Amino acid sequence: MAEPLRLTDCTALTKVLVRGGADGALAAGAPYGRARRDGSLLVGLLPDGWLVIAPPGSATDVVDRVDAGRDGGFITVVDVTHAYTLVRLTGAAAPSVLEKVCSIDVAEAATPDGAVFRSLLAGITASVVRDDEGGTRSYLLLCDRSYGQYLVDVLLDAGAEYDIGVHPH
Amino acid sequence: MMLLTCPHCGARDAGEFDYVGERRDRPDVSRATEQEWRGYLYLRGNRADWTAELWHHRAGCERFLTVVRHLGTDEVRG
Numbered sequence: 387m388a389e390p391l392r393l394t395d396c397t398a399l400t401k402v403l404v405r406g407g408a409d410g411a412l413a414a415g416a417p418y419g420r421a422r423r424d425g426s427l428l429v430g431l432l433p434d435g436w437l438v439i440a441p442p443g444s445a446t447d448v449v450d451r452v453d454a455g456r457d458g459g460f461i462t463v464v465d466v467t468h469a470y471t472l473v474r475l476t477g478a479a480a481p482s483v484l485e486k487v488c489s490i491d492v493a494e495a496a497t498p499d500g501a502v503f504r505s506l507l508a509g510i511t512a513s514v515v516r517d518d519e520g521g522t523r524s525y526l527l528l529c530d531r532s533y534g535q536y537l538v539d540v541l542l543d544a545g546a547e548y549d550i551g552v553h554p555h
Numbered sequence: 556m557m558l559l560t561c562p563h564c565g566a567r568d569a570g571e572f573d574y575v576g577e578r579r580d581r582p583d584v585s586r587a588t589e590q591e592w593r594g595y596l597y598l599r600g601n602r603a604d605w606t607a608e609l610w611h612h613r614a615g616c617e618r619f620l621t622v623v624r625h626l627g628t629d630e631v632r633g
Contacts, residue, residue, distance in 0.1 A: 511614040
């Protein structure tokens with residue numbers, strides 16, 4: 387039986403934005419458009435920007451770890467946990483829901499596990515990270531906090547025909 | 556739908572981009588006449604022809620890119 391569709395609020399996860407150092411270790415770990423799991427999730431969000439997604443309350447540890455790992459260049463490391471809404475859309479029908487709200491090709495060949503893209507989702511700028519869970523299609527969706535409720539409402543509306551369920555974190 | 560090809564993100568819907576303006580060379584401030592400077596600041600060609608433009612990929616990589624577009628047909632080169 388196909389995995390049921392569910393939307394999970396992951397906003398409480400620590401989110402640390404790193405800007406600069408496009409030639410450094412972060413770029414080698416997760417180039418633009420790719421994400422890599424290494425305890426935390428390192429997301430290549432921009433050509434010179436990365437987002438580190440880690441367990442709740444670990445911002446200080448993440449900032450210290452990034453600072454310790456930098457290779458001499460100037461970078462900016464900011465805890466943006468409370469600036470963004472983060473939700474996870476999981477289930478076999480997740481690509482079908484995304485196809486209804488954005489114009490990016492989410493087929494396996496174009497957006498495999500670990501792919502990252504930033505685009506318009508239902509008219510708002512959002513970042514999408516494909517982060518499969520145990521072989522089930524799963525996407526992390528990140529947008530400005532002020533658009534969070536709107537994004538959730540749009541996803542629930544688009545997922546209604548697939549019996550989407552809402553799960554607490 | 557108009558597609559613009561971003562060097563970082565590939566072909567994307569033009570709605571993800573902001574139009575910045577025609578691409579023009581900035582004159583040397585120390586040598587430019589007032590007319591040249593005024594032309595740089597305020598005058599636009601706006602010809603129904605191929606024009607190099609600056610666009611900003613706001614809802615993508617946040618980079619500026621040059622787009623060569625025909626202002627009569629909206630056709631995009633490259």
